Amino acid sequence: MSSDSLLAERVFILRKLRDLGGAAYFEDICAASKLPDSLVHRVLLECAQQGLVTVEEEVFQLVELTDKGKATLERGLPEYLLAKTVLHSGGQLPLQDALKAAGIEDRKEQEAAIGWLIRRQLGRLQRTDKEVLVIVAHLPHDELYNLLNKVSTKAVLFKELTDEEKSAIDMLRRRGLVKISSKIKRFYRITEQGLKDAQKEVPPVVTRLTPELIRSGAWRRCVFARYDVSALPPLPSYGFLHPYLEFLDQIREFLVSRGFEEIEGRLVETEFWNFDVLFQPQDHPARELHDTLKVLKPRDKGPLPSEHLLKSVMKMHERYWKYRYDIDVARRLILRSQTTATTINAIVGRRPPFKLFTIGRVYRHDKIDSRHLVEFYQCDGVMGYYGASFKDLLRFFRDLANYLGLEVRFFPGYFPFTEPSVEGYVKHPTLGWVECLPGGLFRREILKALDVDCPVIAWALGLERLFMAMYNIDDIRLLFTDKLGKGVDRGISW
Amino acid sequence: MPTIRIPISDLLSLVGELIPINKLEELLRLLKCEVSDYDGEYLEVTFMEDRFDLSSTEGLARALAILIGKRDPTPSLELHAPSTHVIVDKTVSQIRPYIGCLIARRETPLSSDEIESLMQVQETLHKTLCRHRRKASIGVYDLAKIQPPIRYESRKREDIRFTPLDWSRQLSADEILKYTKQGQEYGYLLERFDRFPLLLDFRGQVLSMPPIINSEETRVTESTHSLFVDVTGLSRDTIDAILRILAASLAERRFSLEAVKIIYDDRVDVTPDLRPTLTTCSPVDLLSIVGTTADVRVVTEALTRLGHRVFVYEDTLLILTPFYRHDIFDITDIAEDLAIWVGYDALSLKPLSMPYTSGSLLPMTDLIRRFRRAAAQLGFREAHRFTLTSDRVLRQLPGREDLQILEVQNPVSSEFAVARDSLMFSLLDLIGSSKGTPLPIRVFEVGPVIIVDDSEPRGVREEYHAALVQVSSDASYEQVQGALLAILKLLGFNQIRFLPSEAKGLFISGRCAQVLVGDTLIGLLGEVHPQLLERYAIDHPCVAAELYLNALETIRKTNIPQG
Known part of the structure; x- marks a missing residue:
């Protein structure tokens, strides 16, 4: 940029400096000119090079809080906390109890608390036969803390402090709570030549275009x-949508575009719908306490299905698994462990053709780690029509994987309620092949019990795993918001 | 999924063919198995819960040999008539009512590989099909060390004394539960009975105390050449399935099998039952389940290689499925074997034959989607929280201590013990535990809540709520009220009203309102009371709103969205 192009700004700033009495600190010139700091800085640099102003640099000491100081500001100084605790408990306490009651657990901090308590004469220690007592008679205001607070709220120059404050600051510095840093302040003085240049005729410099300037036409005589x-x-504050929930909508779009109807499910379900109807024997390990979350309150039993359906399901269990079916178990309420509980309910007596899906939360009694959660999502779907066959399921999975841009491969699977069954895997960039596409044809015994007279394809999607594979995320916990700014919902930076 | 670890040399010598590992992996996949580890000596194989016939070296070897065409399927086996019996005393009927047995004879003694394999299959079955020995348990004894006939009876626990496996002296029943590893692990299965089940031979020698432990005297060693096997338990079906799997394994080791008569009070059984299952169907029945076409010879070939014996009679297939396959209920199970043979990857490339159906979203899904977009437009960031949370989060508000909420009987931890009935508290907790987040914080969530409702059949009502929270030094009622108003207008709602409401400790009195659309209450809004802020460790002013989306959805049907 040529110096001419900054002519208007130069004259403008020189005039401001002149009006400030011909000499001023950089900050004051910025404030007076209302121009951005960076611009003022550049203009003054040019002025100095051309002898229009002289610069004096002044070094001064600024007192600032350290990170430790900021933390201490939140909690208070440990010795004062200790003294206060003792005073409030009647003026004396055994040392260990006092430290515990004051919540001072870190060993170093304990040492500091005791040391400074004595040095600042807030209290004293007395050794008895059994223990060491802390004794605090009275407690003045914590001047040291007030000083710390003052440093945190405004810029404090070391030289402007009283002697007493100086020695206190020195003490805080040795404790690592404040630091004293050198800053350079620039002082500009206008020269004879500068004063002459300030007289030059230049158009007025405008920082902000105002409605008045536009309406009066005065903008024609301005330089911006x-x-x-x-x-x-x-960065301004901005709103945004959670990426994982957006992904769930993407899945919904795929399914609706292929003729699937979304159906509603329940989180609190009876074991009948979650397990019994799905051919899972009542003594199956997946139904035990270490796998399924049972509801205790407000009640632990739910409604039974129609007499007719209950009887057919009971007959199916007793005939194939050869045990005594227990209606009380069927009534037990749980937090559903699979969304199949919803789709199977929806197909009872339904006429073909139908294609249904549901997306919702499911619950498992799992230890939480990078691969497991207690609560996560599933999408379950059913496709019922005459001529439905296993290859349609496999083709459907392949189409879905293509839509999401994922590689897929298939292996035989086993689920109590489907046959033939498949387990589809997609490729995660770092975790390798992950299983997330289970499915099969509902067993005929089940369809018969539900009065459905066409074959029905049933499938589920491990949604978290699909999402993790798409975006190379290796920790499932990031999909839920545990702390703001931590998960996959970090916003623009994500 | 269950896993077994077996010496590869033993496996291949049983198959009778040297198969390279990559080829082996490919073949095992056709049996629904996966090689999960291989170190050059041992092979770790994962199999599916419906294929317990593959839970041993012998079972895998048999299936592999048939698969590569080295031998024909054997749907049944020769079984000699019983030469002895077991008398079941009726006192076991309350404890462990059923038993099945078999005798396996051979000239040559067992090798260490064979003993290891026998132990492993027992162990695998105990953990899985036997439901940790509760449903059934297996005992194997040296036939030469016992004198049939056998009695299966129960005795008072204080009358039982014998030398358990791996011990050198006699222990009482209580000592066995207390001191032996098996007793400590499975003792709870007997703890509540005062009589324990016992297997004894003709002389009174104890064979075992099922389902805990065998006696040392009847132990199988490397000089054992014939075996007596028992399975006791609660389910005859499971006992039969296990005996069949064990019989098939022993036959692979060239034992000759002999049945045992089981004499109950009211009937006589003969175990094991090694008859095959017969299925009749047409090839088209099978092919239409899979969704492909093929010549009948191909179908026959596929099923044969996967272990079935197939006879073709005009248009009908007669399929004999071996006795050891307990997963075959009907033709769909056989169709799966066919699908595996054709190959899932090949099937997945065939075109779909789905008929047309019209797709649709739930109205609630649409409302949620529009609401989320509007909230983000107004500068709120979306949070995504669990519905399960802790008492601490939900019961902070004075008056909510005895709140009725859904409680889990067996929570993983106290952090996941109850279900949220509102979103606002969950968001306040989130903000309180997100120290150091730059202000202003504007956050929202839309999601399910579970509200206790006695009039519902499950005792709860599931609804969708939305919550908006702003935290900043200048946060005021008006700011969130404005955002809320804008969101509702974007969603096409009119006649939005804010009526002064009781603060109830949640809000600052005089700074909170009920939100109505027309005459319907659709939510709450207000400046959060500082007492509550303190409890959630929030040190800046905070305004929060909670909306009931089900109520909004009922009204929405007649409004045109603007967003």
Whole structure:
């Protein structure tokens, strides 16, 4: 940029400096000119090079809080906490109890608390036969803390402190709570030549285009101050949608576009719908306490299905698994462990053709780690029509994987309620092949019990795993918001 | 999924063919098995819960030999008539009512590989099909060390004394439960009875105390050449299935099998039952389940290689499925074997034959989607929280201590013990535990809540709520009220009203409102009371709103969205 192009700004700033009495600190010139700091800095640099101003640099000491100081500011100084605790408990306490009651657990911090308690004469220690007592008679205001607070709220120059404060600051510095850093302040003085240049005729410099300037037409006689357009601005606060929930909508779109009807499910379900109807024997390990979350309150038993359906399911269990079916078990309420509980309910007596799906939360009694959660999502679907066959299921899975841009491969699977069954795997960039596409044809025994007279394809999607494979995420916990700014919902930076 | 670890040399010598590992992996996949580990000596194989016939070296070897065409399927086996019996005393009927047995004879003694394999198959079956020995348990004894006939009876626990496996002296029943490893692990299965089941031979020698432990005297060693096997338990079906799997394994080791008569009070059984299952169907029945076409010879070949014996009679297939396959209920199970043979990957490339159906979303899904978009437009970021949470999060508000909420009987931890009945508290907790987040915080969530409702058949009502929270030094009622108003307008709602409401400790009195659309209450809004903020460790002003989306959905049908 040529110096001519900054002529208007130069004259403008020189006039401001003149009006400030011919000499001023950089910060004051910025404030007076209302121009961006970066621009003022550049103009003054040019002025100095051309002898229009002189610069004096002044070094001064600024007191600032350290990270430790900031933490201490939140909690209070440990010795004062200790003294306060003792005073509130009647003026004396055994040392260990006092430290515990004051919540000072870190060993180093304990040492500091005791040491400074004595040095600051907030209290004293007395050794008895059994223990060491802390004794605090009275407690003045914590001047040291007030000083720390003062440093945190405004810029404090070391030289402007009283002697007493100086020695206190020195003490805080040795404790690592504050630091004293050298800053350079620039002081500009206008020269004779500068004063002459300030007289030059230039159009007025405008920082902000106002409605008045536009309406009066005065903008024609103005020069607009230049911005440093390449400097990065502070980020404004913005709203955004959770990426995983957006992904769930993407899955919904895929399914609706292929003729699937979304159906509603329940989180609190009876074991009848979650297991019995799905051909899972009542003594199956998946139904035990270490696998399924049972509901205790407000009640632990739910409604039974129609007499007719209950009887057919009971007959199916007793005939194939050869045990005594227990209606009380069928009534037990659980947090559903699979969304198949919803789809199977929806097909009872339904006429073909139908294609249904549901997306919702399911629950398992699992230890939480990077691969397991207690609560996660499943999508379950059913496709019922005459001529439905196993290859349609496999083709459907392949189409879905293609739509999501994932590689897929298939292996035989086993689920109590489907036959033939498949387990589909998709490729995760770092975790390798992950199983997330289970499915099969509902067993004929089940369909018969439900009065459905066409073959029905049933499938489920391990949604978290699909999402993790698509975006190379290796920790399932990131899909839920545990702390703001931590999960996959970090926003733009994500 | 169950896993077994077997010496590869033993497996291949039983198959009678040297198969390279990559080829072996491919073949095992056709049997629904996966090689999960291989170190050059041992092979770790994972199999499916419906194929317990593959839970041993012998079972895998048999299936592999048939698969590569080295031998024909054997749907049944020769079984000699019983030469002895077991008398079942009726006192066991309350404890462990059923038993099945078999005798396996051979000239040559067992090798260490064979003993290891026998132990492993027992162990695998105990853990899985036997439901940790509760449903059934297996005992194997050296036939030469016992004198049939056998009695299966129960005795008072204090009258039992014998030397358990791996011990050198006699222990009482209580000592066995207390001191032996098996007793400590499975003792709970007997603990509540005062009589324990016992197997004894003609002389009174104890064979075992099922389902805990065998006696040392009847132990199988490397000089054992013939075996007596028992399975006791609660389910005859499971006992039969296990005996069949064990019989098939022993036959692979060239034992000759002999049945045992079981004499109950009211009937006589003969075990094991090694008859095959017969299925009749046409090839088209099978092919239409799989969704492909093929010549009948191909179908026959596929099923034969997967272990079935197939006879073709005009248009009908007569399929004999071996006795050891307990997963075959009907032709769909056989169709799966056919599908595996054709190959899942090949099937997945065939075109779909689904008929047209019209797709649709639930109205609630549409409302949620529009709401989320509007909230984000107004500058709120979306959170995604669990429905399960802790008492601590839900019961902070004065008056909510005795709140009725859904409680889990067996929570994983106290952090997942109850279900949320509102979203606002979950978001306040989130903000309180997100120290250091730059202000202003504007966050929202839409999701399910579970509300206790006695009039519902499950005792609860499941609804969708939405919550919006703003935290900043200048947060005021008006800001969130404005955002809420804008969101509702974007969704096409009119006649939105805010009526002063009781604060109830949740909000600052005089700074909270009920939100109505027309005359329907659709939510709450207000400046959160500082007492509550303290409890959630939030140190800046906070405004929160909670909306009931089910109520909104009922009204929405007549409104045109603007967003």
